[in-house]
Amino acid sequence: MVLTRVGYLGPEGSFSHEAVSALENVDPVACESIPQVLAMVASGVLEQGLVPLENAIEGTVSATIDGLVFDHELVIERELVLPIHLHLLAKKGLSPAEVTKVLSYVHALEQCRGYIATLPLASTEQTTSTSQAAQLVADSSEPWAAVGSLKAAELFGLAIVASDIEDHQGNATRFVLIGRDAIASPTGHDRTSIVCFQDADRPGSLYAILGRFAARDINLTKLESRPTKLGLGDYCFVMEFEGHVADSVVTDCLADLQAHLARVKFLGSYPVTGEGAQDRRVEVAAARKSADEWIAAIRSRVRQ
Numbered sequence: 615m616v617l618t619r620v621g622y623l624g625p626e627g628s629f630s631h632e633a634v635s636a637l638e639n640v641d642p643v644a645c646e647s648i649p650q651v652l653a654m655v656a657s658g659v660l661e662q663g664l665v666p667l668e669n670a671i672e673g674t675v676s677a678t679i680d681g682l683v684f685d686h687e688l689v690i691e692r693e694l695v696l697p698i699h700l701h702l703l704a705k706k707g708l709s710p711a712e713v714t715k716v717l718s719y720v721h722a723l724e725q726c727r728g729y730i731a732t733l734p735l736a737s738t739e740q741t742t743s744t745s746q747a748a749q750l751v752a753d754s755s756e757p758w759a760a761v762g763s764l765k766a767a768e769l770f771g772l773a774i775v776a777s778d779i780e781d782h783q784g785n786a787t788r789f790v791l792i793g794r795d796a797i798a799s800p801t802g803h804d805r806t807s808i809v810c811f812q813d814a815d816r817p818g819s820l821y822a823i824l825g826r827f828a829a830r831d832i833n834l835t836k837l838e839s840r841p842t843k844l845g846l847g848d849y850c851f852v853m854e855f856e857g858h859v860a861d862s863v864v865t866d867c868l869a870d871l872q873a874h875l876a877r878v879k880f881l882g883s884y885p886v887t888g889e890g891a892q893d894r895r896v897e898v899a900a901a902r903k904s905a906d907e908w909i910a911a912i913r914s915r916v917r918q
Contacts (some may be wrong), residue, residue, distance in 0.1 A: 627766030690882030
């Protein structure tokens with residue numbers, strides 16, 4: 615069996631490693647950073663990459679979205695949602711009150727800000743991933759701790775000195791599987807991601823963009839502005855909405871946008887995951903079948 619080489623934010627023990635482990639028939643390849651994952655996929659060194667796109671608490675992962683929007687021509691093929699539980703990892707015998715520094719990825723540190731504030735001696739330091747933080751703590755003789763996963767504690771021989779230290783319950787991260795060309799097949803319950811670039815900032819310009827979705831009864835699930843890096847006040851809009859590029863109504867909407875904007879960048883159409891996704895696909899398929907039968911009955915009455 616030929617395995618697909620899939621890059622992820624390493625080293626082993628990161629939440630990205632947990633997410634990529636859920637994929638079938640893959641050869642996981644640890645990378646040092648999210649930009650490296652994207653670059654290696656874009657260059658053809660790796661077939662695919664799995665990167666975090668959005669966290670339930672901290673929002674969009676900037677390194678991922680900016681890499682997709684500005685740096686590479688890649689497409690989202692799939693999404694995975696991983697529940698996130700964060701723990702304080704340290705050498706055995708060290709108590710939280712003795713920790714002088716807490717290391718982790720920036721999003722993980724932010725998600726545990728309240729707990730970390732209760733540690734009397736601890737400062738914080740950012741690392742490129744939660745697993746790199748665990749590795750640094752394991753290799754150091756200092757009274758340091760890392761914010762990371764159970765897998766990281768097992769891999770690097772660390773003790774869990776405090777469990778579930780995130781400030782909010784229900785934390786989860788949405789990961790996306792990135793490829794170079796292929797667009798996922800429609801399932802009946804899909805999401806499409808695009809970026810809209812304007813040629814000028816005019817009153818009502820965003821309203822005009824949104825109106826094209828409303829007119830076609832397309833449900834927007836996310837709208838985010840991102841600086842284009844060309845100057846202050848120059849923004850593009852990252853949009854996610856229900857539907858697949860293979861759907862005629864989505865195709866019509868995208869063509870309309872492309873005709874009236876400076877540029878529309880397509881980021882992918884892919885199946886929606888999460889609780890209830892499969893039930894929703896069944897409902898959509900049944901509704902479309904009923905609608906097709908209704909249209910067919912009407913068209914059969916057209917005079918030849």
